[in-house]
Amino acid sequence: MNTQSYLDMDLLRFTTAGSVDDGKSTLIGRLLYDSKSIFEDQLQAVEAASKKKGEEQVNLALLTDGLKAEREQGITIDVAYRYFATPKRKFIIADTPGHIQYTRNMVTGASTANLAIILVDARKGILEQTCRHSFIASLLQIPHIVYCINKMDLVEYKESVFEKIKKELELFTAKLDVKDFRYIPISALNGDNVVERSENMDWYQGPTLMYLLENIHISSDYNLIDARFPVQYVIRPQTKEYHDFRGYAGRMAGGIMRVGDEVQILPSGFTSKIKTIQTMHEDLTEAYTPMSVVLTLEDEIDISRGDMIVRKNNTPEQTQDIDAMICWFNEKPLQVNGKYALKHTTKDVRTVVKEVKYKMNINTLHRNEEDKEIKANDIARIKLRTTAPLFIDKYHRNRNTGSFILIDEGTNETVAAGMII
Amino acid sequence: MSGYHLTHLRELEAESIYVLREVAAQFENPALLFSGGKDSIVCFHLARKAFFPARVPFTLVHIDTGHNFSETIQFRDELAKKHQVNLLIGSVQQSIDEGKVTEEKGYNASRNALQTVTLLETIEKNKFDACIGGARRDEEKARAKERFFSHRDEFGQWDPKNQRPELWNLFNGKKNMGEHFRVFPISNWTEMDVWQYIKLENIEIPSLYFSHEREVFNRDGVWYAYSTIMMLKPNEKVEKKTVRFRTIGDLTCTGAVLSDAKTIEDIIQEVAASRITERGSRIDDKRSEAAMEERKKQGYF
Ligand SMILES: Nc1nc2c(ncn2[C@@H]2O[C@H](COP(=O)(O)OP(=O)(O)O)[C@@H](O)[C@H]2O)c(=O)[nH]1
Numbered sequence: 001m002n003t004q005s006y007l008d009m010d011l012l013r014f015t016t017a018g019s020v021d022d023g024k025s026t027l028i029g030r031l032l033y034d035s036k037s038i039f040e041d042q043l044q045a046v047e048a049a050s051k052k053k054g055e056e057q058v059n060l061a062l063l064t065d066g067l068k069a070e071r072e073q074g075i076t077i078d079v080a081y082r083y084f085a086t087p088k089r090k091f092i093i094a095d096t097p098g099h100i101q102y103t104r105n106m107v108t109g110a111s112t113a114n115l116a117i118i119l120v121d122a123r124k125g126i127l128e129q130t131c132r133h134s135f136i137a138s139l140l141q142i143p144h145i146v147y148c149i150n151k152m153d154l155v156e157y158k159e160s161v162f163e164k165i166k167k168e169l170e171l172f173t174a175k176l177d178v179k180d181f182r183y184i185p186i187s188a189l190n191g192d193n194v195v196e197r198s199e200n201m202d203w204y205q206g207p208t209l210m211y212l213l214e215n216i217h218i219s220s221d222y223n224l225i226d227a228r229f230p231v232q233y234v235i236r237p238q239t240k241e242y243h244d245f246r247g248y249a250g251r252m253a254g255g256i257m258r259v260g261d262e263v264q265i266l267p268s269g270f271t272s273k274i275k276t277i278q279t280m281h282e283d284l285t286e287a288y289t290p291m292s293v294v295l296t297l298e299d300e301i302d303i304s305r306g307d308m309i310v311r312k313n314n315t316p317e318q319t320q321d322i323d324a325m326i327c328w329f330n331e332k333p334l335q336v337n338g339k340y341a342l343k344h345t346t347k348d349v350r351t352v353v354k355e356v357k358y359k360m361n362i363n364t365l366h367r368n369e370e371d372k373e374i375k376a377n378d379i380a381r382i383k384l385r386t387t388a389p390l391f392i393d394k395y396h397r398n399r400n401t402g403s404f405i406l407i408d409e410g411t412n413e414t415v416a417a418g419m420i421i
Numbered sequence: 422m423s424g425y426h427l428t429h430l431r432e433l434e435a436e437s438i439y440v441l442r443e444v445a446a447q448f449e450n451p452a453l454l455f456s457g458g459k460d461s462i463v464c465f466h467l468a469r470k471a472f473f474p475a476r477v478p479f480t481l482v483h484i485d486t487g488h489n490f491s492e493t494i495q496f497r498d499e500l501a502k503k504h505q506v507n508l509l510i511g512s513v514q515q516s517i518d519e520g521k522v523t524e525e526k527g528y529n530a531s532r533n534a535l536q537t538v539t540l541l542e543t544i545e546k547n548k549f550d551a552c553i554g555g556a557r558r559d560e561e562k563a564r565a566k567e568r569f570f571s572h573r574d575e576f577g578q579w580d581p582k583n584q585r586p587e588l589w590n591l592f593n594g595k596k597n598m599g600e601h602f603r604v605f606p607i608s609n610w611t612e613m614d615v616w617q618y619i620k621l622e623n624i625e626i627p628s629l630y631f632s633h634e635r636e637v638f639n640r641d642g643v644w645y646a647y648s649t650i651m652m653l654k655p656n657e658k659v660e661k662k663t664v665r666f667r668t669i670g671d672l673t674c675t676g677a678v679l680s681d682a683k684t685i686e687d688i689i690q691e692v693a694a695s696r697i698t699e700r701g702s703r704i705d706d707k708r709s710e711a712a713m714e715e716r717k718k719q720g721y722f
Contacts, residue, residue, distance in 0.1 A: 006613070233445055
């Protein structure tokens with residue numbers, strides 16, 4: 001292990017979606033196994049479990065299931081996170097179930113992902129769920145979508161099968177709001193084109209899945225244009241050494257900020273200049289997304305959590321009226337005119353639901369303007385009014401300043417995820 | 422724009438610092454559960470970075486089973502003193518003396534399970550509304566689904582089936598009276614990340630992690646530190662070996678590995694070559710396939 005190259009690695013977060021039996025668990029097991037991320041004791045446990053179930057081959061799918069209830073039911077029902085690394089990158093997999101009743105779990109896993117893997121069974125081609133998973137990835141603005149046409153071994157590794165599915169997918173993805181689509185023919189079970197190139201598909205010239213994961217360009221996935229610094233916590237040591245120190249702690253939610261930049265504070269509108277950008281070990285000359293830093297300003301201004309520091313000539317929209325797509329999470333349906341707590345960046349406000357514009361049929365992408373009863377796992381377009389202005393960007397432009405969650409004030413549960421339009 | 426791209430360790434660090442600041446902002450009386458092991462040491466280091474130049478705004482809480490390595494205790498006390506943080510100790514021995522829990526008997530007796538009672542009592546008595554822990558999702562299957570902000574009911578229990586969805590960087594710490602949260606800032610780190618970070622940041626860790634000579638005995642293929650609280654079976658004999666510990670828990674349930682690793686770099690090489698998970702050397706997880714999940718539901722770390 002070379003320590004220096006480890007320190008140079010970057011991080012790719014991806015989700016995997018697929019319906020039961022598409023081979024998702026097998027694929028993840030294969031990635032972990034072939035990248036040597038499985039330890040002997042884990043493998044032994046899986047071997048033992050496979051034997052107990054009377055299976056002949058070691059079932060790699062067993063590596064990836066978590067809780068006992070799920071083991072017993074034989075399905076995944078939450079979001080489980082897995083980790084592996086190659087010499088190039090570290091990976092975080094958000095492993096989510098694909099059934100429609102778990103839309104909310106897919107949305108959760110997708111919210112932080114750079115890339116989505118969507119499995120398609122080569123024998124079945126595009127199904128309703130393929131459209132659904134693609135739509136969710138697009139709605140959550142995952143920058144890269146990789147379609148893995150799986151079980152190629154069951155269609156004699158035929159190019160024509162792959163090409164036909166790929167053409168159909170291309171027609172469909174043209175309608176989606178994502179720029180980067182990839183298509184790879186694989187057999188998760190046998191390992192073809194997962195980590196090793198397939199000898200059975202010499203007609204395929206593209207990269208293996210692992211090559212793609214290791215090399216796909218992700219450094220432009222963050223918004224580095226619009227400087228946004230939601231103040232998270234005010235640091236006032238009140239010690240002798242730092243008697244008058246007042247620092248604003250937070251994580252860059254967009255863009256780049258440099259010492260000397262003229263900034264504006266929202267909502268007060270006061271302006272100042274960035275005096276220092278600090279971390280414990282060193283002062284920096286600039287900070288960019290997604291760094292956590294402490295800013296100090298030239299002027300003494302009253303700033304608290306929930307305020308936002310931005311560049312003077314590039315400010316977000318300030319509004320109490322929010323247009324958004326939401327995914328509803330809770331068993332209790334959304335209440336029109338209902339009041340909820342809302343969290344946006346580091347700001348907490350209350351909000352009332354003004355209107356449901358339509359519900360999305362996420363299998364057909366049809367907008368239903370008649371049925372406005374929004375239940376768990378539904379996706380809908382709504383209008384909100386908040387008690388205080390939010391400083392927003394469109395979700396499409398910035399996932400950090402364009403997203404929010406709704407909380408039921410009675411139960412404290414997170415009931416919805418919102419993407420600002 | 423490739424100049425504006427964080428390495429994975431710095432991205433993980435930024436995420437953890439963000440989570441720690443959310444705890445300070447959203448809760449009134451947060452504690453950092455400190456075991457003296459490398460993960461909680463890294464959490465504490467991250468907390469220092471999160472609030473510098475102010476002091477860490479969390480109480481350090483150590484649940485002491487009375488079966489800790491003396492090196493751990495010494496390290497803990499020095500750290501609290503050096504960084505001027507409030508240290509609070511919950512004593513399992515006291516819970517035993519007060520009759521709240523019963524000691525296990527037999528060769529594999531461990532106070533591990535008893536800790537949960539002392540922990541929950543310490544939380545209740547001191548009205549901590551958030552407890553920060555150093556657990557990682559890569560450690561164990563049941564942890565893979567744990568949230569950053571993990572809600573606990575008024576009995577301190579975890580309901581894995583009814584967890585709050587966690588999206589983007591938006592953490593919902595709202596709760597009713599008597600409930601609390603467990604917060605895991607290094608959820609997304611792996612064992613290797615932790616070691617590389619310790620090296621990168623030059624973080625001090627207890628001497629137990631480095632190879633040293635020690636009296637040990639072998640039980641079911643695992644080397645244990647010999648001490649007066651360990652009951653030996655007739656066929657077991659005490660030997661001197663050069664060992665180190667991969668994780669630091671109780672004397673009674675933490676296995677040592679034969680190792681010559683004297684520096685962090687040596688440890689990194691050893692971890693990279695190892696084919697056994699770190700928890701593989703702890704018997705507390707081996708008791709049943711779903712052992713961790715059961716303990717977690719009841720309120721374990
Ligand atoms: N022939 C073949 N079978 C596969 C392939 N991938 C997965 N399977 C099988 O399909 C079934 C479902 O796979 P699993 O990974 O459990 O699917 P999941 O429900 O999507 O996680 C299992 O019997 C797998 O062995 C493949 O590439 N080829």
